[in-house]
Amino acid sequence: MRDAVNNDVLRKRAEAIQLPFPALGELQAIVDKEIEYQTRIWQADYESAVEAAEAVLGGLTDPELKGYRALWHYLAGSAAWYGERAGIGSLGAKARSHFNHAKRAAMDLPWLVKLARYHAAGELPVGRSPRLLQQIERVEGVLERLGTVTDREFNKREMEILQGLASSVGFEQAHVRLGEMLGFLAGKREVDASPDPWWVVDDLCFVFEDHAGATNDLLDATKARQAASHPNWIRDHVALPENATILPVLVTPVTKAKSGAVPHLHTVSLWEIEGFRHWAGQALRTLREIRRTFGQAGDLMWRAGAADKFEQAGMGADQVYDFLKGRIASGILVTVA
Known part of the structure; x- marks a missing residue:
């Protein structure tokens, strides 16, 4: 009885057709840049971390990866935010841009709406007073x-x-x-x-x-x-x-x-x-x-x-x-x- 069940499992496995994981090729291609992002963040090399995150985003084009793109826009924005706080003023605009992109990619996450309102030091929202x-x-x-x-x-x-x-x-x-x-x-x-x-x-x-x-x-x-x-x-x-x-x-x-x-x-x-x-x-x-x-x-x-x-x-x-x-x-x- 045990052999019969085992043979049946083996037969079904042989007959099964494995479907490719959606966008697996894109996910495999960006692994190196994902690791580089983590490394640069730990080194406090925020400019390079932003660059690595943007390279990851450049490889994520499949519509099925929209949520993952939102995550990487958030990570890129976070690295830019830390960079701006560390004195790299030019990264302030990048932080806001990436947080905005993250919000658009994942509209069902209210906390991303709040992040999208972030303004770097010295950066005024176009046409609106920050006090208003x-x-x-x-x-x-x-x-x-x-x-x-x-x-x-x-x-x-x-x-x-x-x-x-x-x-x-x-x-x-x-x-x-x-x-x-x-x-x-x-x-x-x-x-x-x-x-x-x-x-x-x-x-x-x-x-x-x-x-x-x-x-x-x-x-x-x-x-x-x-x-x-x-x-x-x-x-x-x-x-x-x-x-x-x-x-x-x-x-x-x-x-x-x-x-x-x-x-x-x-x-x-x-x-x-x-x-x-x-x-x-x-x-x-x-x-x-x-x-x-x-x-x-x-x-x-x-x-x-x-x-x-x-x-x-x-x-x-x-x-x-x-x-x-x-x-x-x-x-x-x-x-x-």
Whole structure:
């Protein structure tokens, strides 16, 4: 019985026809370059590692190897990234290019979408501010947290912000939430001498002195001094890049300042409170508009459209900075003896 089974196995083996493994020839031809890549990486010879990876990619042409091509674009991008970090600036562009190719070859891998957004030091994405791109990325997270199936939570948050900004009691908290909705890292701490809300994106920080509870039309020296000193507090308490730009902003309904306040206002920008409320309302309407077409994070077409809308509405961090930098409080408020 055992011999019969064995003979049957041998017969079937003899009759079987071995099908060639898809693209086996291509895989065999690139083995040397794959080994070379590993060797160069261990030697920290990143330029040669990128060259070896690109040689591997040059040999992978079969459509069946699309996933493997994505892997090697990722490996090439990683070697270029390490090279850029090691001081070979020219490899930064290669890193982004290979990460983009990896993403296109394997669209079902969300983490490759994030890698495709990588920018080497000193390299700016064409036509877009990196600060704006960071805002849009965070806006995606906000919209996801508020839900995309219904607009209940979005409506609730929008109403909280609008009602808060319309009052003096809830103004500061609404100011923080508005910053979060617009893609800033926003915060406020209730400690001695701390500022009112701050908004941060990348290396730019707006630090506000909210004067919504003003009881008259005159700014005194104490309030002016508070606004001017806020950048120092931010540097000591908020993690920012060493070369960050910090702009103090006074949000107020007053139109006059005491003479003793003026010397403190030469570096403080002024945002009239009604103008700020109008801008905030328009910003929230723009967010509602871009939310209509939002599906999930990582949609590059949606991001491009959202960035356009932000720029059109003056909601980008760079645009806000340009607007406020030209509005120095000491030159706008009327000085009163």
